[in-house]
Amino acid sequence: MRPDLExxxxxxVTGGARGIGLAxxxxxxxxxxxxxxxDHPSADPSAFDAVCRAAGVASALVGVDVRDRDGVRRAVAGAADLGRVSYAVNCAGVDGxxxxxxxxxxxxxxxxxxxxxxxxxxxxxxHDLMAEHGGSIVNIASMSGHVVNRGVTHAAYSAAKAGVIHLGRALAVEWAPLGIRVNSxxxxxxxxxxTRTNAPEVNAGFAEQTPLGRLAEVEEVAEPVVFLLGWRSSFVTGTDLLVDGGFTAW
Ligand SMILES: NC(=O)c1ccc[n+]([C@@H]2O[C@H](COP(=O)([O-])OP(=O)(O)OC[C@H]3O[C@@H](n4cnc5c(N)ncnc54)[C@H](O)[C@@H]3O)[C@@H](O)[C@H]2O)c1
Structure with a gap:
């Protein structure tokens, strides 16, 4: 069977030193x-290095704050030294x-x-690395870009995540002629x-609000990301895939 990625x-991958990005x-x-x-200059590269070494793939981690546009541009440009860049996943994020x-x-x-x-x-x-041959970008937004979380005050986060979802649609349309797909x-x-630092009763409450009755493991987010990166979703662009255990269905 044809593998999903080449x-x-x-x-x-931004924010790939830990959490969903590392998965x-x-x-x-x-x-x-x-x-x-x-990833942020303060990020510990050891888990990233270990994962790439175990898989036997070339890798590099560059410490840059994603708020630094020129720094991000320089760091990402270095990916071309590893080969043809066809995939990108933007995971770096903070809550507030x-x-x-x-x-x-x-x-x-x-x-x-x-x-x-x-x-x-x-x-x-x-985009600059994919403009010639095309590629697939997946941004990590949040269910908080769709709904307001009960009992959690994070308006800036929710507004930013809603922005990520709609930004993806706009970029998808702009860059479709180049063969670059953009989804979230x-x-x-x-x-x-x-979430691990939350008091147990807080996470128990989150689980109770989720139809599947639990929080997700990071791999359960990473595999849908791979689907959107690869050829199996080749006619999917400008869309957002909720991976929320049914949270927003209620
Ligand atoms: N964990 C959840 O419940 C959840 C739910 C919905 C969406 N998300 C989103 O998933 C993404 C990953 O979150 P996570 O839960 O794995 O969090 P995490 O805190 O484990 O990882 C976030 C990563 O982003 C990096 N980062 C943070 N600020 C940065 C900056 N200014 N510049 C460069 N790198 C920076 C961190 O160093 C870290 O490696 C985030 O965008 C988050 O909003 C998480």
Missing amino acids: AGRVAV VVEAVAARGVAVLCV LLGSAGMGAEEWRRVVQVDLDGVMFACQAE VSPGYTLTAM
Whole structure:
């Protein structure tokens, strides 16, 4: 059977040092795809290195804050040294749980700049590498870009994630003539550093609000991302795939 991704090609993954991004790195590396990871300079590269070494693929991790447009452009351009860049997954993101009324401009900008500007800057840099041969970009949005989470105050995050979903549609239309597809995945509550630090009763509440009755494992988000990256979704662009255990269906 034809493999879903082309071995020997290169994927750019932002936020690939841990969490959902690291699971995406593991999923694409297992298919023989080399990986260039862009993550915050403070990120620990050891898990990323171990995963790529175990899969036997070429890899590099560059420490850049995704809010730094020029830095992202330079870092992503380096992916061409690993081969032809056909895939990109933009996972880098932060939450921000301050209530809206008293939120200062600095906190608003921190969240929106990482979660929305950072995705745009990465997409622009990835576009430049894919313009000649085409490619597939998947942005990690959130179910919070579709609905307001009960009991959680994170308006900046929700607004940024809704922006990521619609940005994907706009880029998909602009770049379709180049053979570049752009889609997003909107995870529900997923077990990563973002949620593992919650009090057990908080995650139990999230599980209760989810029809499947639990939080997602990172691999359950990574595999739908691979579907959107690869040829099996070759007629899918400008769409968002909810991977939320049914959360938004209620
Ligand atoms: N965990 C969840 O429940 C959940 C749900 C929906 C969506 N998401 C989204 O999935 C994505 C991954 O989240 P996660 O849960 O794996 O979180 P995580 O905190 O485990 O990983 C986030 C990664 O992004 C990197 N990052 C953060 N700020 C950065 C910056 N300014 N520049 C460069 N890199 C930066 C971090 O270093 C880290 O490697 C995020 O976009 C998040 O919003 C997560």
